[in-house]
Amino acid sequence: MDTAEDTAVAAPAPSDDAAHEVLRRVFGYDSFRGEQHAIVEQVIGGGDALVLMPTGGGKSLCYQIPALVRDGVGVVISPLIALMQDQVDALSALGVRAGFLNSTQFPDERRAVEAQFAAGELDLLYLAPERLRMESTVALLGSGRIALFAIDEAHCVSQWGHDFRPDYLALSVLHERWPDIPRIALTATATEKTRDEIITRLDLGGARRFVASFDRPNIQYRIEPKNRPDRQLLDFLRTEHPGDAGIVYCLSRNSVEKTAAFLTENGIRALPYHAGLDHRTRAENQARFLREDGLVIVATIAFGMGIDKPDVRFVAHLDLPKSVEGYYQETGRAGRDGLPSTAWMVYGLQDVVQQRRLIDSSDGDAAHRRQLQLHLDAMLALCETIDCRRARLLAYFGQPAQSCGNCDTCLSPPESWDGTVAAQKLLSAVLRLKRERGQSFGAGHLIDILLGKKNQKVQQYDHHELSVFGVGADLRDTEWRGVVRQLLAQGLLAVHGDYGVLTLTEASDGVLFDGRTVRFRREPERPTPSRAARNAKSAKSAPVGLSDADSALFDRLRQWRADTAKEQGVPAYVVFHDATLREIAARKPGDLPALGEVSGVGEGKLARYGEQVLEVVAAE
CATH class of the missing domain: 3.40.50.300 (P-loop containing nucleotide triphosphate hydrolases)
Incomplete structure (x- = not known):
């Protein structure tokens, strides 16, 4: 299908000053953070980008500012249908013309947004990915001028990932139909393998990659x-x-x-x-x-x-x-x-058993299950x-x-300890039950045998006659459960079947017969907080960096924000973030120009809320 936009030529890149002007005027910030500036320049200039930035790192500004600077409408592909209204409300509070199209709308609501898009009356349009499978949506996009395509939560395209969405596989159509419109794919979570998959599946081979630090020090x-x-x-x-x-x-x-x-x-x-x-x-x-x-x-x-x-x-x-x-x-x-x-x-141990069992019973071929196992192994390594x-x-x-x-x-x-002997005892119990009795059991029963417990189940199967009965009395029940958990985590034990029975692996022989050393993590004793310490933590303290007096003003500003948000039917953060209210409480601006200097107070919010905020400040 031929449309005007199929052969659209990207608009000339505006000056760098335009991006900073939008950042200050609309969003109320004086400077970009980290690689935001470089990303914004790349997209404003018509280039593609793959952006990996942690949650809270400011990904949305990386496409919102170029959409406001470039000619046309920024089209944002997002799977977050339930949150699109809040995203649009937040932008509207800033004075940005935004709309969305998804399955939650009534036909007349969709028609109104479509008319706004075609007339060039929107700055940003949010779309659910499945809508791009509809020819009517493609035709709609062809009827207007597009500034850029932003593909949010881009890791959803990864078939090996944890949030795979099949509709994302069709997003390569954007480059096929609109080859000259810049695209920016964004995600907070992607390994090197997932990044490569995003590049391949979205046809972003020429995109510049921006990988911010994944660290969240707070x-x-x-x-x-x-x-x-x-x-x-x-x-x-x-x-x-x-x-x-x-x-x-x-x-x-x-x-x-x-x-x-x-x-x-x-x-x-x-x-x-x-x-x-x-x-x-x-x-x-x-x-x-x-x-x-x-x-x-x-x-x-x-x-x-x-x-x-x-x-x-x-x-x-x-x-x-x-x-x-x-x-x-x-x-x-x-x-x-x-x-x-x-x-x-x-x-705990049951978590490992349960996850192993879910992998064994999962749909998909052996390669898929191996991938799931690798994911779990990495998670266990983080835990241990x-x-x-x-x-x-x-x-x-x-x-x-x-x-x-x-x-x-x-x-x-935590300390590590030489658990070789403990591992040999437990693996020997598994081995002897299988070889001598043809039996397999779960962790609880094996631990009872090692501890020498003559309970009903142990005596029912005559397991008190095994040579390993009672050889593990040097460790407590909870310590043995930790041994089992860590043997599973290290691949020295496996769990099978609906009943979670434990079996040996190929690697078990190394511990039993070849002198392989096994080390375990010993959990440190975590002191129980004293009553005084608990009470101190429970007491509401002043926000970080504020005096008691400033904290009282901060609380009043939060109450005003809560009332205002409730009246408007929007989340409180759509009005102002805590960080902005904290700065207002500390600086106590006395007029609109001074309030406009506070980070997070752009022209739209200054016009909408400025006088009310000044009244709260003056009323202290």
Whole structure:
């Protein structure tokens, strides 16, 4: 199909001053961060770009500013249908003309947006990827002038990735039909292999690559042994994050429901989110999380992509993520505002067994299962490391790093110990049961045998007569579970079947017969916070960098923001981010020009909210 845009010529590159002028006038910032400037220049000049930047790093500015500087409409391809309205609301608050097209709209709403696009009355148009399969959408794009194509969450094109979306495979059509329109693909999560796949599948061979640091220094990474995870979570929230907004991830829908109910029963405002809930309930719970302060959402991984809530103070995992990419993506939803936040996880033997079982029963061929196994192995290595977790995490994405001093392994270094004898005892138990009895059992029964427990099951099978019975009394039950977990993590044991029975691997022989040494991680004793320390953490302290008086003004500004956001039906951060309110509280501007100098206060927000903000400041 021939259209005017099929042969469109990219507009001449505007001056660099235009980008800075838009940054200041529209968004209220004085300077670009990191590689933002170089990326913006590349796209404004008509070049393609692949951008890897961590969550909260400012990816959206990399296409929003070029869209406002170049002639035409910036078309943003995004899978985040549930969040498009919020994205458009946030841009509208800045005075940017934005619209979206997706399956949630009524026909008359879609027609109105289509008419705006055709008339050149939009600066940015958000599209769900599946709409590009419709000839009517392609025809619509051909009827207007396009400034650029932005492909958000570009890792969704990776068939080996954790967020694969088949509709993304068709996005190469953009280059085929509009070869002269610049494209920018953006993601917060991609290994070198995934980057290459994005380049190949989106036909971005000539794109310039921009890879920012994956480090999020404000996030503290912590992984603890799992022991009554609901109680561990409750203690974590009460002692470290009382009244804070956060996300709790669970593997199953049932766990989500139970955990949300448990937190609610114990005085924590929590809502569930999973694919089994009806659409209306999911939408309401997501909207409440975005719009209300201090709410906890308990969810499966169905929740979170594109969540732009800046004040999420923690992300907790009650189950082991399937991959490092997934873990990084999910924990990255904490602390988008740059303030101290926590990525907290509990992890145990059953997590490893469950994930191995899911891989064995997964759809796909042997190559697919091997890829899943590699993802899990990398995740287990992160959990079991005795080195800096942040350094291990960054190394996975190909970035070297020093010990950070702000993760659990840096703050409370674990020890390693020679577990060769313990490994031999456990592997021998597996071997003897198989050779002498033709039997296989799960971890719990094997540990009972090693501990010398003459319980009903042990006596039923006469396992107290085995030569390995009672040889493991030197370790506690929990320590043996750690041994099993780490043998699984190191590939020295395998788990099979619905009952999670343990079997040997090819590598097991090296430990049993060839003198291979095995080292294990020993969890450090984590001191229980004293009552005084817990009370101190629970007390609401003044925001970082503010005096008590400034903090009181900051609280009043937040209350004004909450009321304003509620009136407008938008998330609070659409009005102003906490960082902007904090600066206002510290500087106490007395007039509109002074308020306009605050970072994050552009012309649109100054005109819309300026007088109200000055009234709050003057009323102290």
